[in-house]
Amino acid sequence: MSKIVIIGGGLAGLAAAYRLSDEHDVTVVEKDDELGGMVQSYHVADYHIEKYYHHFFSSDTELKELIAELGLSGRVQWVKGTTGYYWGGKAYPMNTPMEILKFPPMSLLDIFRLGMLVLRTKLVKDVSSYDNITAGEWILKTAGRGVFNNFFQPLLNSKFGSSAAVVSAAWLVGRVKIRSNRGAEGERLGYIRDGFQLLVTALTESIQQKGGRIITGNSAEQILQDGGRISGVRLNAGSLSCDTVISTVPPMTLASMIAPEALDFDPTAIHYQGTCCALLGMSKSLMTDGTYWLNIKADVPFGALIEHTNFMPTSDYGGEHLLYIASYFQDREDPLYAQSKDEVMKMFLEGLESMYPDFDRSDVQWWELGRDAQTAPVYETGYASRILPYKTNIDGLYLAGMFSEANYPERSMNGSVRAGYEAAGAVVRDP
């Protein structure tokens, strides 16, 4: 029986603990008071709602199986996720080929080229061969400037900000492959009715029932070694002895916990970006045409609006309309991270007013602003060669998270669950 400390109580850490706690002595250490990491929720009135918008896809095999094992399948809803594109001061629905044909900035030739690009991505078997060319170069070569300027460039900018120009075609191809997997009526997205909080709670309970221990509100500070192998973890308060560590924290955090010269790879070679995301509880719907996800090309400090209650019924949320305002940033100096929450909210509300003249601030009953400086890898060219291993060169040290192969070329809940399983499998396989 191994004595295992898992650093991080997000989905990767919890999935690994879920797999290992039957047979091993497992302790999960989470720095926050709440478990769940990126899929943490706010507790509002008598419901839970994710801090960051979440849904999953029919191709998310491991996540669906985990949901089933935990007895939550009955709560899963598959709903058409309606999307739109805000351009030239107006929102356009983009769910059917006909609607895409009517998108004004694109000529018929552009639409044809976009269609051909999507078809090409479907034929790609191994996206890693697209890792050394930027998404921009590949789109320009494959579909031309019209498609790039009017369709993909605003999406890349809103997703990666100033890093958009270095994002690899592998990321884009992988993403388009998933997102274009829809029937004529549009894709169906999965959601656990009452929130992913149920998944986090069910996982936690299952780990504890199997004898696993969970410590929250205490961060890991240093991974300890003795004679070249893992011997423990020093925490902010106290320490734990162990022979195995699975770290699920961002690579930069890992680099601060262990002497970099001990590793035969460079965790700092992977750059993470941050997320700034407001959640508004409103008395009225904003996107009254029923759009769930709106991508935006406009001079506003956010890249997408996601109206959760155009996806799940408002009756699940006491009749409130829930709207996410989503934005990513590249460094801690960005106003989205550096300014106070009130200042960021002021910018966001002004942006909403410029897009929707009928929007009335008094319809906002409450708001929360969630922001984290390290929320996802930037999939730059050459990223595939920087993916971190599940099993490291240090005896007893394993890794799983958004930086793992399972989360390439797009991070997801499914990828993190799979990464947790892979690291757990590597622990079990080792003598």
Ligand SMILES: Cc1cc2nc3c(=O)[nH]c(=O)nc-3n(C[C@H](O)[C@H](O)[C@H](O)COP(=O)(O)OP(=O)(O)OC[C@H]3O[C@@H](n4cnc5c(N)ncnc54)[C@H](O)[C@@H]3O)c2cc1C
């Ligand atoms: C804005 C946003 C939207 C998303 N939307 C979707 C979506 O719609 N569908 C989808 O499938 N996926 C989505 N994702 C991705 C998904 O949420 C992640 O891939 C997944 O939840 C990551 O899990 P993880 O365990 O790998 O990492 P994390 O959730 O980051 O977990 C790492 C944990 O480690 C903890 N930690 C950090 N440092 C320490 C320390 N020193 N000591 C102890 N603990 C520490 C953190 O607090 C955190 O809980 C989204 C992500 C973001 C940011």
